[in-house]
Amino acid sequence: MGTSSGRRVGRPRAAQRPDSGLEPRAELLTAAAELFTTRGYAATTTRAVAERAGMRQASMYHYVSGKEDLLAELLESTVTPSLACARELLADDVTPAEERLRVLCRADVELLCAGPHNLGVLYLLPEVRAERFAGFHAVRAELKDAYRQLIAATAVGGGLAKGELELRTDLVFGLIEGVILVHRSEPERPAREFARATAEAALRIVGV
Template identity: 85%
Template sequence: MGTPGGGGGRRVGRPRVAQRPDTGLQPRDELLAAAAELFTTQGYAATTTRAVAERAGMRQASMYHYVSGKEELLAELLESTVTPSLACARQLLADDASPPEGRLWELCRTDVELLCGGPHNLGGLYLLPEVRAERFAGFHAVRAELKDAYRQLLAATAAGSALAKHELDLRTDLLFGLIEGVILVHRSDPERPVSVFAEATADAALRIAGV
């Protein structure tokens, strides 16, 4: 084995994940950004906390000053895909002056843009088997509230108001399923313009709703 600084026998260790460029983010946000990148490119199960820490430019031990581990990062990333859409939904529900059909279309369009507009396809994390665990109950609660907002807007339309409860529930499931299904479509063609994709999806969603 060569000595340090010698010409030969350089020790070869495990390759390190490249550090992210300096972004000016706070450490916790840097960890979330690193986790978003690694979870969506390498897979959640295959990503170690050490890899996340190194990608964020810190030691693994330092990471635990900001988060408890991978599950906390995943939970926060999941909720970040839903909370902006829920805020939009609440505003649209409160806007009694606008036709419900237009408000429903706008929620669909906005939701798709939020799901597909970021640098990483975070919506793809919904498909992870780990997400079914109780640890992610917060995400599921926010998602259920968003789905209910879709239901309320659909029920307020002329077509939705004529539906029986079980029919309204079915139409809501289909509509919400279409919106979340864009995750897979976006994954297959990430270069598609998001704004065009969002509008086309909103048009299709209203046809499913019978509007």
């Protein structure tokens, strides 16, 4: 017999979420991003994520191991592009360090402010301190060290004592991540405006 009924073959979808065309794992990440930032991580069940993604809960486990898997990937997505940018900037021995630091600040802020969901608020979750998120913390630490290296390479940074260099790095990195909270209160403001203002403020902290 043929399949003339026109029924779609594949995993069943929830009626409230039309087919987005995304791959299943990407669809789950999109659903998790929405629910974790609106309902809260602890209040979101795996069943809710699966239903929001348009699949049965049992099907979800073919693509992810659970909520922690989704949270870890979402967290890393807020850092890895900036780290890739930082590595390129560190390898650039022509552009002045001050300009490279400005570029990194702007790129980092634009990433944190991008997308429909404020993923940066997930940094504040107590669950993120667990060992499962060691990968995220390692990437974030490498990004912070890139900031330190760029600050040290500036005309001002080269003359700083180690403790002062570490302090200014902490302040700049804290400023960048702090934009998450400011953006949450002003979501309508374009990311490029946050990026420009934050980069200039970071350079003032450094003393440039």
